[in-house]
Amino acid sequence: MNVVFYCYGGAHTSVTAANIYLGRLPIRRRASYHEILSQPGFDVAPHAQVGRLLPMGVDPFGNRVFCIGLGAGRLRLAAALAQWCAILGATDTQLALCNALVAANWAMRIGGFLSRRCGWVLLGRPLVTLGTWVAFPHMSRMVTHARACLIRPGQPQDPWLRPGVDAPAAVTDNRLEPEPMARAGFWGDCHSPDLRARTEDDHGQGATAHHTGGYPE
Amino acid sequence: MLVVYHCSCPLKSRLAAGIHAGRLPPQLPGRREVHAAVAQLAADSETAMDLIRGLPGLHVAGHDSAGAMVLAMGTGAPAWLTAQALGDFQVLLGARWPVLSCRLRDLPGFVQVLADLLAARPIARGRRLRAVLLSWVLRKAWLEAAAVAARARGLAAAGAGADGTPAVDTVAEMQ
Numbered sequence: 386m387n388v389v390f391y392c393y394g395g396a397h398t399s400v401t402a403a404n405i406y407l408g409r410l411p412i413r414r415r416a417s418y419h420e421i422l423s424q425p426g427f428d429v430a431p432h433a434q435v436g437r438l439l440p441m442g443v444d445p446f447g448n449r450v451f452c453i454g455l456g457a458g459r460l461r462l463a464a465a466l467a468q469w470c471a472i473l474g475a476t477d478t479q480l481a482l483c484n485a486l487v488a489a490n491w492a493m494r495i496g497g498f499l500s501r502r503c504g505w506v507l508l509g510r511p512l513v514t515l516g517t518w519v520a521f522p523h524m525s526r527m528v529t530h531a532r533a534c535l536i537r538p539g540q541p542q543d544p545w546l547r548p549g550v551d552a553p554a555a556v557t558d559n560r561l562e563p564e565p566m567a568r569a570g571f572w573g574d575c576h577s578p579d580l581r582a583r584t585e586d587d588h589g590q591g592a593t594a595h596h597t598g599g600y601p602e
Numbered sequence: 603m604l605v606v607y608h609c610s611c612p613l614k615s616r617l618a619a620g621i622h623a624g625r626l627p628p629q630l631p632g633r634r635e636v637h638a639a640v641a642q643l644a645a646d647s648e649t650a651m652d653l654i655r656g657l658p659g660l661h662v663a664g665h666d667s668a669g670a671m672v673l674a675m676g677t678g679a680p681a682w683l684t685a686q687a688l689g690d691f692q693v694l695l696g697a698r699w700p701v702l703s704c705r706l707r708d709l710p711g712f713v714q715v716l717a718d719l720l721a722a723r724p725i726a727r728g729r730r731l732r733a734v735l736l737s738w739v740l741r742k743a744w745l746e747a748a749a750v751a752a753r754a755r756g757l758a759a760a761g762a763g764a765d766g767t768p769a770v771d772t773v774a775e776m777q
Contacts, residue, residue: 387694436686438694451694455687458678465677465684466691468660472604472673475695 386448386478388535391463392486395439395454396430397497397513398524402485403441403450405528412528415521422514426452432501448535459486483531488524492516603670604699605758607750608684609706612661612676613739618706618747619663619674622755628748636737636744670702670758681705704754707746 388406392398404410404424411420421427430439435454442450455462463482470480493516500509517524605622609615617639620626626639663672675684685705692701 436683436690438687438690453687453690456679456683461677462679462684462687465660465675466687469606469673469675469688470691470695472660472671473692473695474698479695 386446386481386535387451388444388448388481388483388531389438389451389453390483390485391453391455391459392484392489393454393456393459393494394430394432394435394497394501395437395452396426396428396434396501397493397517398489399452399454399485400424400426400430400439400441401517401521402483402488402524402528402531403452405525406531407442407444407450409442412525415518418514418518421517421521422510427517428497428500428506428510428513430454430501446535459484481531481535483527485524485527488520488527490516490520493520603668603758604673604701605666605670605704605754606660606673606675606688606701607704607706607747607754608675608677608688609681610676610678610708611739611743612674612678614706614743614747615674615676616661616663617740617743618704618751618754619661619672621748622751623664623666623672625664628752630741630744630748633737633741636740639740666755666758668755668759681708702754702758704750706743706750 388403390399390402390406392402401410401421401424404426405412410416410424416424426439426441430437430452435456437453439452440449441452444450455466463484467480467482493513496509496511496513496516498509499505500513503509605619607615607618607622609618617626620639621628627635631639661674663674665671675688677684682705685703688701688703
């Protein structure tokens with residue numbers, strides 16, 4: 386299963402939701418300002434990364450977790466992408482799309498816009514972090530619901546509910562494997578020549594022939 | 603092979619896909635023929651109101667002479683964003699067939715606003731006004747869609763995408 390959290394820019398809301406989902410942020414309490422600010426991938430993706438899948442890690446069930454920003458028309462685009470994946474042969478057990486922006490507030494939207502779109506990081510980053518702190522309980526509830534929807538029948542227990550694993554310090558203990566996420570290029574370890582060949586500034590491409598070379602494990 | 607046309611405007615993407623699939627003529631037709639094309643696009647969709655409301659999702663326009671499945675995707679999102687998302691999801695899931703992704707140039711702002719306004723009920727209520735506006739939008743987009751479709755047909759016939767090499771930038775040629 387591939388779990389994809391999507392929001393507007395793929396830099397704050399979906400990243401925070403994915404990190405809560407993966408256990409890097411606490412789900413039973415409100416994360417601190419510093420925890421939110423220091424989570425991997427937060428306020429990192431530039432605007433050119435909108436529309437790109439950002440790998441966040443693997444959950445205890447082996448599901449791969451991704452973030453993506455889909456812009457203003459995210460609902461219609463997500464529906465179209467789901468149909469596109471169905472045409473490509475994906476089944477319901479292979480892909481789950483989760484709208485993370487339902488948990489966002491105006492501080493996150495304005496701060497994210499200032500930081501990512503305008504480049505005013507000094508002004509935007511504290512604002513979006515504060516907004517994330519305010520919206521954190523809502524995001525935790527959303528992720529809890531997403532987890533409940535993704536648990537498959539017959540699984541013995543929910544590994545997230547084990548005591549002590551829902552804190553950032555427990556990332557290495559609960560066998561999660563965070564992927565390397567450098568500021569320059571999330572696909573640094575990608576083995577697909579198709580993805581590696583593409584640069585961040587390829588907006589000028591028109592007809593592009595994509596061919597699957599398999600996804601890196 | 604899959605050939606997918608994507609653009610911010612659902613009308614334009616369906617127009618290019620229809621031309622590629624041979625259901626619409628590549629030459630810019632007269633006003634009456636454009637009206638007929640609007641009717642045909644409406645008939646291709648699930649309901650006529652889907653066309654007016656913005657055609658959410660993916661539309662299968664048919665197959666071309668080489669057997670490739672032709673798709674249209676117009677979601678209101680910028681074409682470059684859609685192109686990136688399509689490519690990444692394709693790599694993520696591992697498509698069984700080669701894909702030719704054809705990006706159409708987004709409509710000018712005021713035309714896009716007009717196309718979006720067509721989705722509004724007060725304007726969409728008048729059938730004649732709606733048909734006239736839709737025809738005007740289609741006439742603005744017809745020539746570019748036909749040119750991109752012709753190039754994509756050539757690329758598809760040549761087997762582009764089978765070896766993973768990027769195809770030529772059709773949008774840049776149009777500009």
